[in-house]
Amino acid sequence: MGGLNYATLASLTHHSLRNKGQSKLDLGIGEAVQLPGLAPGDGAVQDKDKAMLSEIIAKLNDLFTGDLSDGDKVGYIGKVIRNKLLESKTLQQQAASNSREQFANSPGLARVQQDAIIDALDAHQAISSQALNNPELKKRMLELLLGSFNLWEGLKEKATATNGASDA
Structure with a gap:
């Protein structure tokens, strides 16, 4: 495959923007450089990645049945x-x-794959049991999700993308 793979899918969780202050930008210095992807027809790489992602999701859909999201499937195989x-x-x-x-x-x-599946099941059961039985743990998990894991930002981004797509 090209630039998109299971590891990339599983590791792309969020991004962060930071304000590094203001600086002067002198557009008269240096030479102009064409930015890639701005000219008509330059979207091929993104389209290729989208096609690969669709292919991966189709393969995952062939593997698993039931009420599982694409994220569940990608996360399980590509990350866990x-x-x-x-x-x-x-x-x-x-x-x-x-x-x-x-x-x-x-x-x-x-x-080793069989062992990995069993280990993952055991680990997820242990973590889920601890979380379900401990209100303080659930509270601290939520703090992590809202802080370090940018839950609110991710939800807002998805809502904006969904609303933008339905407006088109």
Whole structure:
């Protein structure tokens, strides 16, 4: 694949803008440089990424059934299971020592994947149980979501994008 992959999907959670003060911008100095993506037809990379994302979502939809969002599916495979597999020293050694094809055919890969799925289930059950049974923990989680994880900003951005799309 090109520039878009499961790791990218799973790691793009938010962005942050910071005010670094004001500075003078002298447009008369230097030479003009055409900015990419502003001319007609320059949207090809974004369109290609969108097509790849659609392809990934279609593959995930073929894997899972039930009332699961695209975010649930992408997060589960691209973040949770991938991170569990990345923790494996055995897989790290095999990846370093073999081609992609050899690694994909490794008999140990399926076993480590099975272990990763079980570990992820255990971890999510433990975390969810703690959160459901502890009001103080839920309060602190919400503080993190609103602070470090920019929940409000993300919701506002989605609402703006949704309203903008329905206005078009």
